[in-house]
Amino acid sequence: MIVKTDKQVINMRHNSQRARVRFAPAPTGYLHVGSARTALFNWLFARANGGDMILRIEDTDVERSAAAYEEDILAGLRWLGLDWDEGPDMGGPHVPYRQSERDDLYIRLVMDLIERGEAYYCFCSEEELAARREAMLAAGKTPRYDNSCRALSREEVERRLNDGCIPAVRYRVEPSKERDAEYGIRNNEYHECVVKDLIKGEVSFRLDEIGDFIIMKSGLKPAFIFAGVVDDALMGITHVIRGEDHLSNTPRQILLYRALGFGLPQFAHIPLILGSDRSKLSKRHGATSIIQFREEGYLPEAFFNYLSLLGWSPSETDLEILPRQKVVEDFSLKRISSSPAVFDTDKLKWMNGQYIKQAPAHYLLELALPYLHQAGLMAADDSQFTEDWLLDLVELVRTSIDLISRIPDEVSFLFTSMPEMTAEAEEILAMEASRTALNACMSAFARHEELQYDIIKSDLDDIVAATGLKKRQLFQPLRAALTGRVHGPELVRIIALLGRDRVLQRLK
RNA sequence: GGCGCUGUCGUCUAGCGGUUAGGACAUCGCCCUUUCACGGCGAAGAUCGCGGGUUCGAAUCCCGCCAGCGUCACCA
Numbered sequence: 079m080i081v082k083t084d085k086q087v088i089n090m091r092h093n094s095q096r097a098r099v100r101f102a103p104a105p106t107g108y109l110h111v112g113s114a115r116t117a118l119f120n121w122l123f124a125r126a127n128g129g130d131m132i133l134r135i136e137d138t139d140v141e142r143s144a145a146a147y148e149e150d151i152l153a154g155l156r157w158l159g160l161d162w163d164e165g166p167d168m169g170g171p172h173v174p175y176r177q178s179e180r181d182d183l184y185i186r187l188v189m190d191l192i193e194r195g196e197a198y199y200c201f202c203s204e205e206e207l208a209a210r211r212e213a214m215l216a217a218g219k220t221p222r223y224d225n226s227c228r229a230l231s232r233e234e235v236e237r238r239l240n241d242g243c244i245p246a247v248r249y250r251v252e253p254s255k256e257r258d259a260e261y262g263i264r265n266n267e268y269h270e271c272v273v274k275d276l277i278k279g280e281v282s283f284r285l286d287e288i289g290d291f292i293i294m295k296s297g298l299k300p301a302f303i304f305a306g307v308v309d310d311a312l313m314g315i316t317h318v319i320r321g322e323d324h325l326s327n328t329p330r331q332i333l334l335y336r337a338l339g340f341g342l343p344q345f346a347h348i349p350l351i352l353g354s355d356r357s358k359l360s361k362r363h364g365a366t367s368i369i370q371f372r373e374e375g376y377l378p379e380a381f382f383n384y385l386s387l388l389g390w391s392p393s394e395t396d397l398e399i400l401p402r403q404k405v406v407e408d409f410s411l412k413r414i415s416s417s418p419a420v421f422d423t424d425k426l427k428w429m430n431g432q433y434i435k436q437a438p439a440h441y442l443l444e445l446a447l448p449y450l451h452q453a454g455l456m457a458a459d460d461s462q463f464t465e466d467w468l469l470d471l472v473e474l475v476r477t478s479i480d481l482i483s484r485i486p487d488e489v490s491f492l493f494t495s496m497p498e499m500t501a502e503a504e505e506i507l508a509m510e511a512s513r514t515a516l517n518a519c520m521s522a523f524a525r526h527e528e529l530q531y532d533i534i535k536s537d538l539d540d541i542v543a544a545t546g547l548k549k550r551q552l553f554q555p556l557r558a559a560l561t562g563r564v565h566g567p568e569l570v571r572i573i574a575l576l577g578r579d580r581v582l583q584r585l586k
Numbered sequence: 587g588g589c590g591c592u593g594u595c596g597u598c599u600a601g602c603g604g605u606u607a608g609g610a611c612a613u614c615g616c617c618c619u620u621u622c623a624c625g626g627c628g629a630a631g632a633u634c635g636c637g638g639g640u641u642c643g644a645a646u647c648c649c650g651c652c653a654g655c656g657u658c659a660c661c662a
Contacts, residue, residue: 104662139661204660211659220588221658246660278591287589288658295660302662326590326657349592356654387598387610395600396609415599417592418655425598425611435624477624538620553620565622 097129098316101155101162102306104136105147108367109154111421112321112351112359115385119348119414120319121160122386126409132313133165135176138300143178154368157378158385159402164313172313177305184300187308187338188247188293196337197293199235199245200227222289223248247294249304251333253285261336271329276317276346276411283329291330307331311340319346319411322418323358346411349389349418359421375483376426377445380433384426388419399432431480442472446485453486455493470575474567488567492575496584497562506564511547512555518545519556520585529578534570560584 101117103109109117124131133155137143152167164170174180191197211221228250230238239245253269262272269285293304300308310318325347335342353363371381379402386405387398391413400408434442443465451458475488491497499507506512522537523529542549557569560576573581 102662106662136662142661200660202660207660215587218587281590283589292660297660299660301660306662321656322591323656324662347591350656352655354597358656384598389598391599398598398610419599420597422597422611428611431624478622548620550620557621563621567621567623569620 097124097127098132098314099124099129099319100132100134100310100313100315102134102136103151104139105144105151106139106142107147108369109151110359110361110366110368111385114154114158114368115351115388116319116321116348117155117160118158118382118385119390122406122409123317123319123411125406129316130163131161132170132315133162133175134309134313135166136302136305137176137178138302138305140178140299150367150369157368157372158382159378177300177309180305180309181298181300184294184305184308185298188300188304191249191337192247195250197247197249198228199230199239200248200292201230201238201243201245202227220287223291225290228290244296246292246296248290249293249334249337251285251288251290258336261332261342263332263336271332273325273328273332273345275325276344277414277416278325278347281325283326285329288330293334303327303330304334307334307338307340310343311335311338315343317344317346319348322347322350346414348414349416351388352418352420354420356420363421373483375449375481376430377433377437377482380430381426383433384429388421390414399429427480434476434479434482439469439472442476442482443468445482446472449483449486453490455486455490467575470571474571474575478567491561491563492572497560499558499562500564502564503558503562506554506558509555511551514545515541515547515552515555516559516585520582523578523581526578529574529581531570531574534573538570
């Protein structure tokens with residue numbers, strides 16, 4: 079039992095009005111793009127409406143759940159800047175927030191359903207079920223449970239239980255008894271259940287087509303479909319925002335809300351994110367974890383922006399670069415598209431480039447440092463390179479990269495004593511005019527104590543005027559000698575960054 | 587196979603009964619530039635999945651079809 083403070087009591091009173099949403103991942107895999115987007119839309123909805131965001135871990139599949147996945151999921155959410163108001167790491171009024179710690183609750187509710195005849199024990203083995211499914215499929219029928227354990231007498235159930243058989247529990251679906259307008263269940267010949275979805279509209283399913291389904295796995299472990307309903311209801315979730323792949327089990331969940339005497343939340347099923355082959359995004363489409371995007375050099379702000387625009391559009395539809403706050407202010411379920419979207423890395427990269435161009439240099443440097451260390455260009459405790467110098471370096475490359483991880487390759491020559499020469503660079507240096515150009519630069523630069531941007535620029539202008547060389551004939555060999563390459567960022571700034579001594583050394 | 591969702595430039599999308607169907611990424615060209623980028627300008631790219639209707643008028647409304655995807659587990 080939790081003793082509530084006054085403040086919490088006030089909060090509880092407001093619950094009927096206050097929006098409460100939840101992101102409920104199963105820690106059976108990394109946080110991938112699809113689930114990250116679901117989390118994002120939940121978060122946006124909460125923040126846009128002044129509501130609460132709840133994080134709940136659905137670890138009812140003991141076999142596949144792993145702590146490492148849970149950590150990855152939390153890390154991914156944090157990286158994206160998504161926070162939550164209640165969750166396994168911080169607690170809250172509906173603790174615990176990990177389903178594996180709520181077994182007592184599920185068992186109590188299931189026992190109640192069994193007593194009321196709404197659910198029953200099922201002793202069918204997985205092998206039996208699989209065989210029956212095969213047979214139905216072979217006969218060209220829709221595979222579903224044949225409800226055989228419904229018929230078991232009380233005594234038979236007792237006997238098997240005493241024999242040590244471990245049953246599962248099924249919900250008893252009886253369409254003719256399910257009619258209930260409050261839950262969208264219509265008393266017509268099909269026994270329709272109409273799901274009122276905020277995105278899909280009214281979607282109708284036939285109840286006479288679903289068989290009795292498992293709500294408790296053997297070993298008294300709750301099934302997802304049951305635990306989700308119980309928790310959403312008890313945690314006061316007002317809006318269930320989840321992937322479209324959950325739409326078809328919503329009618330089953332509605333049956334459970336009704337059986338348990340819970341009111342219905344609002345549903346919003348968001349379209350899936352597809353890979354370039356137009357199938358549901360999965361591991362085989364590349365990046366497995368959101369964290370991998372961080373490692374590849376994406377900015378969380380850019381990723382957030384891109385993901386927001388995947389399936390949602392702002393009211394001012396020409397805008398693409400939308401900072402977090404703008405998205406929050408403008409977010410509405412109404413502007414979520416109902417068709418699935420293909421994840422486009424090209425556009426993500428472009429957007430990342432946009433964010434790199436406008437981000438504060440200090441921030442970029444902070445992000446770039448690990449890559450510079452990793453590439454072995456500088457040690458983590460290196461004091462040889464001053465912060466000012468590093469900031470200049472960031473300014474030098476920010477317009478030419480779309481991924482932070484590209485920085486080391488772009489500027490490696492600034493860290494070595496002599497640059498590695500590409501074949502093209504060698505070729506240019508072998509040309510006759512090149513020696514003239516380099517000699518001119520050498521004598522010009524040698525006259526200064528320190529090479530500064532303006533000085534270098536005017537020196538180079540002077541050389542062009544004095545020697546009659548084309549700009550190209552001057553810059554190309556100079557670039558080749560200093561960087562070992564024929565392409566790259568603005569040369570004058572590179573010279574300033576290299577400093578007088580290293581420039582003169584390389585010109586020889 | 588049953589059920590369900592979806593279908594506007596290659597991709598993300600705007601549009602919701604009257605627009606030359608708009609924007610962005612990618613592509614191509616030009617300009618800027620020592621170069622590669624950035625940036626600027628421009629081009630190309632959509633018979634609005636297909637076929638019928640309704641209407642003076644349809645991407646927008648109705649019907650049928652097709653295709654793609656999802657889902658049919660003691661996974662979530």
